[in-house]
Every structure is written in C-alpha cells, then in structure tokens.
Amino acid sequence: MKNLLNMRRAAVSNGAAAHLHFPQQHASQHAAESEPAQLADLPASESDAGATIDERPASAPPRPVTPLHAVQVTPSASNGRAVQLADANDVERMADDAALKTFHTFRTFDYSVSLLFYPKELKYFVALFQEDRMWRVLTTSDMNTARQLFHHMQEQATRLADGETRRLQLEAQNEQLKRLIAESEAHAERLRRGLQRTTEQDQAVTGRQHQLRKDLAQLEAQRTAAQAQLNKAHRQVHQLNVANNEAIPHIPR
Structure with missing residues (x-):
C-alpha cells in the first residue's frame, strides 16, 4: 500500500512539474490539471482519509462524549460594540448634578433598574439598584446595546x-x-x-x-x-x- 501511494505521489508531482512550462494560452487547462498536484501535497493521513476510515474495525469502541454543563451567560455587546463597567460613585455624582437623563425605569420590590443617558459624552448607563442604592453599573455608547443590557438587568432583578x-x-x-x-x-x-x-x-x-x-x-x-x-x-x-x-x-x- 505504501509503495502504491509513493508511486501515485511521484506521478502526480511529475505531471505538475510538466504543466509548469505550458504556454500562457493554455492557462485554463493548466489550472484544471494542477488540482491533482494540490491533492498530492496533502499528507497521506488526509488524502487517504477514506481508506483510513474503511480500515478501522467495526468493533472499535466509540469515543467518550463529554457531558455539557450549564454556564451562566453574560450579555455581550452586539456587533462588537464595547460594554464596560462604570464607577458607581461617578454615576451617582452625575445623577446628583442632574447630568443624566432617565430613559427607562423598572422596579420590583427592593430592586430597580434604570437606563440613563449622559448627553455630554453620548454614553448610556444601565444601573441596578438594591434598596435605592446603586449596586452595578454598565456603560456603552450604543443605544441598542444599552437596551439589551437594560432588559438583561431587568430579568436579573426579577429573579432576585x-x-x-x-x-x-x-x-x-x-x-x-x-x-x-x-x-x-x-x-x-x-x-x-x-x-x-x-x-x-x-x-x-x-x-x-x-x-x-x-x-x-x-x-x-x-x-x-x-x-x-x-x-x-x-x-x-x-x-x-x-x-x-x-x-x-x-x-x-
């Protein structure tokens, strides 16, 4: 089997080398006939994958499957837009200075979520409050991303x-x-x-x-x-x- 594969590689390689000296007007034929040469450059394990699969015994044990585990998903910004953690103290100071505009507010028991806009820097802040005290704040410069963050924190407040x-x-x-x-x-x-x-x-x-x-x-x-x-x-x-x-x-x- 190895001798047959070596002979096949040598024949295809010689053919590819001969095609390198064809004239320009036969470029299309050269491109069509150069595909076997590309296949010959592949390793034996890849070019003869079908033979390898056929040679594997049918009684071979199946590969173990790794079980899946639930992972908590953190909302990511759509279209690669950046989402950053904001300093709660800075946001509270801007709120005290009336520099923020409130777009949306959601409240359930002791938890509330606010979507705030900072016109001076065109930034959006999504803040989660617990007992009217700012707990977590995320910031982004995209409105759609801010709305997604607001809905995410709204679900989080509902679960809490x-x-x-x-x-x-x-x-x-x-x-x-x-x-x-x-x-x-x-x-x-x-x-x-x-x-x-x-x-x-x-x-x-x-x-x-x-x-x-x-x-x-x-x-x-x-x-x-x-x-x-x-x-x-x-x-x-x-x-x-x-x-x-x-x-x-x-x-x-």
Whole structure:
C-alpha cells in the first residue's frame, strides 16, 4: 500500500512539474490539471482519509462524549460594540448634578433598574439598584446595546425578587389560613353552644313533660277520689232526705 501511494505521489508531482512550462494560452487547462498536484501535497493521513476510515474495525469502541454543563451567560455587546463597567460613585455624582437623563425605569420590590443617558459624552448607563442604592453599573455608547443590557438587568432583578414575591405570597396565604381557621373555630364554637343550648332545652322540656305527667296522674287520682267522695256524700244526702220524708205525716187531698 505504501509503495502504491509513493508511486501515485511521484506521478502526480511529475505531471505538475510538466504543466509548469505550458504556454500562457493554455492557462485554463493548466489550472484544471494542477488540482491533482494540490491533492498530492496533502499528507497521506488526509488524502487517504477514506481508506483510513474503511480500515478501522467495526468493533472499535466509540469515543467518550463529554457531558455539557450549564454556564451562566453574560450579555455581550452586539456587533462588537464595547460594554464596560462604570464607577458607581461617578454615576451617582452625575445623577446628583442632574447630568443624566432617565430613559427607562423598572422596579420590583427592593430592586430597580434604570437606563440613563449622559448627553455630554453620548454614553448610556444601565444601573441596578438594591434598596435605592446603586449596586452595578454598565456603560456603552450604543443605544441598542444599552437596551439589551437594560432588559438583561431587568430579568436579573426579577429573579432576585422571586424570593420576595414568594415570601409575600406565602405570608398572604398564611394570613388567609389563619382567618379561615379563626372563622371555622368561631363557627364551631357557635355550633357547640347552640347544640349545648338545644340539649339543655331538650332536657328541660323532657323534665317538664315528666313532671307534667306526674302532676296529671296525681290530679287524676285526686279527681277520682273527690268524685267517689262526692258520690258518697250524694248517697248520704239522699238517705237523709228519705229519712226526713218518712217523718212527715201524709195528708190526703
């Protein structure tokens, strides 16, 4: 195989050397036939790449693949425009001197982002604030880049405020649950008191009915005894009347 490749290189090289002496009118033919010479100059490993691939055994183990890892991406300037860190103290001083114009402002909880313009030097500043204190400042001289930086910091401020958002939601939910628990306990207490009152009234009514039945029984017994005594008194009166009538003489008419 090596002898065949060496012979091929020698033949192509000789052909290329012969073509170097062609006249000017055959330039196009020389350019077409010089391509094999360029291929001959390549190393054997590149010119015979196909043969190398075919000669590799099919059972060769595959190359290990390196796993990908998430990497935090920092916004880069579009079209190669420069983005630099700015001195927060200098920007604050310019803001105090009213030398900056505010284009955009975004605020979420304790975090805010401002896009500021410095007309004197045609510069843009994108500042991230925490509790109204300047934290990070980037500067650029391109408006589109400044807007991209503003949106990037806006997303960053939103992520930073996610915890505050969640905390506020949980506090509100906990307060709502406390109110619902208090209302449920108060309702349960009202139901318990109502049930206790109903139970007491039921017991009172039951006792009243029982006492009433006893009283009725006693009154019925008294009525029965009084009726018997009355009947006895009537009989006595009748007997006395009969006795008295017998003592009166009978006068014929």
